[in-house]
Amino acid sequence: MSRPFFYISLAVNKLHGNLPPNLGLVLPSLETFLVGGNKLSGPFPVSITNASRLVRFDIAYNSLTGPVPLNLGILGHLDTLNFGQNQLGNTIPNDLSFLNSLVNCTGLRLLQLTNNGFGGVLPDSVANLSKRLTFFRADDNYITGSIPQEIGNLARLEYLAFHDNMLGSSIPQSIGKLSNLQGLYLYTNSISGEIPSSISNITQLSILALAENMLEGSIPIALVNCTKLQGLDLQLNHLTGVIPEQIFKLPSLNIAIFLNGNHLSGQLSSQVGNLINLGKLGVSENKLSGEIPAALGDCPVLEFLYMQNNLFEGTIPSSLQWLKGIQVMDLSQNNLSGHIPQFLGTLPLVRFLNLSHNRFEGEVPTEGVVFSNVSAFSIVGNTKLCGGIQALKLPACPKEAPGTRRSNFPLRMVPLIILPVVLLLACLSITLYRLRRSKQQTSSPPVLPVHYPRFTYSDLFQATDGFSSTNLIGDGRYGSVYKGVLDSSGQTIAVKVLKLQEHGANQSFMTECNALGKLRHRNIVKIITSCSSTDLQRNDFKALVFDFMPNGSLDSWLHTTRVEEQDSRNLNLVQRLNIAIDVATALEYLHYHCDIPVIHCDLKPSNILLDGQLCAHVGDFGIARFLLASTDSLSRTQSNSIGIRGTVGYVAPEYGMGEGVSTQGDIYSYGIFLLETFTGKEPPGSMFVDNFSLRNYVETAFPDRVMEIVDPRMRWKGKENSKQTKEDEVDITKAELCLASILKIGIRCCAELPRERMNVRDAAVELQRIRKVFLGIGRKQVVTFH
Template sequence: YQLNLHYFFAYCHQNLLISLRILHFPLEMEIFSLKNQWINLLFIVIFTLLSISSKPATWALRSNENDMLALLSLKDQLVGDSHGVLTSWNASFHCCQWQGVQCGRRHQRVVSLNMSGLSLAGFISPAIGNLTFLREVDFSHNKLQGSIPREVGHLKRLVYLSLEFNHLNGEIPEELSNCSNLQEIAFTANNITGEIPVSLGDTKNLISLHLAYNLLIGGIPASLGNISTLKVLSLQHNKLKGTIPSSLGKLSNLEYMYIGINKLSGSVPPVHNFSSLLVLDAAENQLSGNLPPEIGCTCPNLEAIFIGLNQLTGEILRSISNISSLELFDIALNGFTGSVLENMGNLRNLLVLTISGNYLGSGKPGDLSFLSSLSNCSRLQSLSINYNHLYGVIPDSIANFSIWLEELLMGDNQIFVRIPHGIGNLINLDFMEMKGTFIAGEIPISIGNLQNLEGLYLGFNHLSGKIPSSIGNLSRLSDLDLSNNKFAGAIPLSLKQCTNLQKLDLSTNNLNGSIPYQLFGAFERLIHLNLSHNSFTDSLPSDMRSMKNLVEFYFHNNNFHGEIPMTLGESLELTTLFMQKNSFHGTIPQSFASLRSLENLDLSNNNFSGTIPPELQKLPFLVRLNLSFNQLEGEVLKKGLPKCFSEKPKEKGKVLSTKTIIAIIISVLLGSILVVLLVYHSLRHKARRGTFMPSSLFDNGCLRLSYKELLECTHGFASSNLIGTGSFGSVYKGVLYQHEKPLAVKVLNLRNHGAARSNEFKALVFEFMPNGSLESWLHEQHDQSRYLNFAQRLDIAIDMANAIDYLHHGCETMVVHCNLKPSNVLLDDDMVAHVADFGLAKLLSTVTSNIGSDQTGSSLIKGTIGYVAPEYGMNGSVSPEGDIYSYGIMLFEMITGRRPTCD
């Protein structure tokens, strides 16, 4: 044993050849047993393996260090780590222990990077291409910007790449096709532009391709038909044009095909090899023709067909009824004609059948006979056949429909006779619409069985009799429309049990009697109430405070009398109040002055008396006011909104309330703190940027250009160069060849009053602001989702303050902007903010009344709701303080990220 140890340690200090001589000792070593020889051999094998692996271990260590450096480069480009994940990315830990990083067991190389859902912003560093052992990359559900680095094409081992739900832009890199092992590409919900690379067809192992919800243009590459392994193709919600390539028909393994919400045209190509297809979604395109006739035979496994909102024509293919696995069939808003298949009931797995908005039906009895076969579809949840030419009677077999039916839409057809009593069997129905048919008779009492019903729409029919009291059982009802029928009698008191009602429309019937006061106390959630064109009598209840959420109130053309209750003025959300053609009397309540949201008020053709309340003139959004045919007296109010300027002197000596004083004190304190922060940051801002001297076309004063030069730089004012349009003209992007710098050209429309005084061509030339408006950066829009960090927001706020200060104090004549808002703040290449009114929504003019000859305001400006100073809507004079108010609103918007008009 000791001798064996001797040889063991000797091996540790000698090379492999010397160690191998253990087996060739002289014969005097025969004292070793056979067992000892095997032990020696085992030691030799172990250390041989250690010797062989020593050099690869050194190489792996160096490669692992490269991975760490690449990860640190990635970290440097990322910001907004609210979850603190990147705090572990430092030299204190081995990179394989960093959160979100996974290494392989053999070489300890990074093979997986999972940073999903961490709210990360910033950019993806090109250094990601140095992580050559990567198999999985997941940066989904973050706020990343910039383009996808081309270096991703270096990742030869990459299998899974997910960057979906970010703010990425730019084009899909061609180099991605070098990743020959890719099985899934997920770029959904970004701002990726350009065309789909033809080279993607070279990724022969690709299984899933997700490019939906982007800004892709061009056509669908025919080369995608070469990816025989493809199972999921998701291209919906882009701007793709052209036809659907017939080569896609070769994708025999394709299961999901989403190409809807694009601008694809032409016909649907043959589907001979789509035996694996489960979902076909081509809705909201410009496809024409019909579905391929073989679809019912060659696609036996189809579960969903979405081809609505196209220009498809012809009859519904009979082979459709052969697809027994079909669960969803949506052909809405096309041009299909003919009859609905009577054997549609063969689709026993059907969940949703939507054939709305076509020309189906012959206009003869029997068009609705297919409904009887649908009783075989025991899983049916939604049936939409509205907006067609279907003619006939609703069969009693509707009572045998699936008890799981939730939606039943049959309106705008030629349906006669009555609503079957068996409708009450559909106990899970939550949406029922039969508007605009010819249904007559009474509403069946069994309607009260539908206790899950949330929306009931039976307007514009010939229904008569009384409104059944069983309707009060519909406790979940939120929308009830029985308008334009022949209902008579009183409103059933049981309706008070429908406490979730938000919209109630009983207009244009023969209803009469008084309205139970209990109803007004029950409808706390009511938003829309229309009882017009009936024969209601009596007065309104004195207490209407429970209807505080009411937005639209239509009581006109009835026989109401009495006074308007003062409590109606507490419905602060009210925008429309129509009470004309009744017999109301008394005075107009002073509480109406509290209806600050009111836009339309009609009290005409009543018996009102007394003085017209002057407070109505101060309602800021009032656009329609009709007080005619009453016995009112006093000054006639001017129609519509008051002017921006008033020649009346300001009232003095008004006493402020305690709440107002407290609000002012708090505002002043907050404003002071904000000003201190702005001044402090402004000093640092100026020190960092130095004196800003823009290098532009306009350094030496105004640039004068000829019409020919403007014509050339905008390519003849081409529509492709059109940036936007305003009230007084259009804005084009152009490039002066001698300067090679972009500019914006505003061509004035001289036909508009105020645009110019002569008939000559006139245009204004501005510097082009490539980063768009502050509006597009603050609020995520469909075509431009961006992110500003706090430092950038503070810099922009300072730039705006400097611009406003210049307008107010840096010009010979004071300029009052009057329409400051984020869309009028433009950002240049360096993210420096410029205050403008780029759409020229208002033209500035000198106003001598109120503000003096040394100040400039706008006689046309009413501002933008949410930003305009309150005094502008109450005959207040234009003043610099109005701009300061708008600036303060924008500061709050920049800090909170919410518009001032948000709920």
């Protein structure tokens, strides 16, 4: 008779106290032990080494203390080892000696030691860990010494993080052997030497974060081989030389380039204009000179521009007026001169403009949101400025004195000269305007890859009958959605036309294209193509084209106000449960199965679309974010610029306190969506005021009075199976148990604290189990509520 095995998953609860010291003795056949996200304390259970069949061991996000046993390597079947976010280690030289024994764990794929008290050096044996290792984090500790020279032996690594330690020496050349690496995080250490040119061999690299070290030499030109690079952070080092213009030819760079606080010199190349999707650029506190390149105006989605404390000179180029997404622009402490351009006041999203300590002169503009708010801009240290709003207390600008000399030129000749000049200037202006518009239309690269079909404004105009109101099927903050039929194929489509006059609409368009162009899942709305053109009045026009969803949004089913639809647009229990599982499956894909995890940021019923079979598809990725690593410097900068993201009632409470986006934020929204789907109550409804929320409403009735709070329109009809027809009534007790189980998951998902929320993988598995029990599929199980 085979020995039993054990699977224990108690993650993300409120467990406290010590782990049993004899854990491995009483459970020698234990294979999976998941207790992360609790309040456990006490010493590491050394007896775990007796559980010889252990595969997954996750005790992250607790408060365990003390050393880790040195003989963990006898657990030869280990696949996952996660000690992150505890108080393990004693910050002494031999804290990491247990890594020596792990070389015997040839199947190890994930090793996480993040945010503990491990001290001492990384043993050279790290380079001999499992050849299957794909994820290795040892950041936020007290590790000294150097990165092992043969780290390149870990050829399957996809994620390597040693940041926020005390590592020294240089980056080994063998790092270039990690050809599958997507994220390399070594920032905030004391690493010196040059950036090894071998990094250019890591062609899958997406994030390179080497900030706050002591790196010297120049930026390797060979980085141009990293054609998937999205974020480059080299700030606060000792780098010298010019910024290679080849770096600016990487179209993949769309998150950030941070080169601040080095000793870089020369001019900023006009090739920077190639980065049309770049969100942040930082070159401050260097020795850069020359003029600000006009090509910066070709970076339309740039949000943050830091160029302060350099040697830039000349005037602010007029092309910067096209930076419609800019939020912070810092040009202070340079040698810029001339007048402050009026167009800076018309940039719609600017929160802070710093022009201080330059050589600007003349009148300070007063028009626009920025120049009317003294706290939104700074011009100190420009001694030749005048005028502006009263709060600046600058001297009034001198009025032009009337002419004192009379010209001998015959006045009757003036019209004969002025008229041709005016006509010539008018012709030139029209020509330049047409050329500029033509350039914008013809040179703007497609937002989506070339294999997507191309539709013109005319195609979409005809498909929607001129964007007729009769074809309007949805209206949101950033866009209106129309139903259309393509003349060429007869395909029914949904066209989302962006409201470009709305602040953030252009950024929403780019974000949705970047996200949906990389996502492929049956429960995520499929994008057909995008269109970026001009309309009949030559105004900018942007649209997204999707598969048409004949059953509209889930919101329209849950909260229909039309009496004639109250019966026809009603979902029974199983249909709602199917939709909940579809959405959980989509979230699991976004969070765990994409190359870079995607955070939706606005999950709610109006963004969940239903096809002809009532299969759910998550849509509207207009404010979605790619998640790099929750603790890396690029993410910190990105997160700080986000603020509250999402819709009131669905947005996670930590977002309101300035925390960055996370998978747990999406889980909170999912929990609210789940409660709304089965109670029929909207979270921002009139009954939820002050501190009384939808979650409180459900909790007060849970578990004994759940039938009092569920949607009264919902019927207890199951799907057809061998034992019951579609019209048979399901036993009310069974339905009550099912609903209580579902609402319990919703309550856990939208817990106040992120660490107390349920994992979406577990939520999906649990919902699928509930569905099987409710429909009588498989072995009957007992549902309990504790």
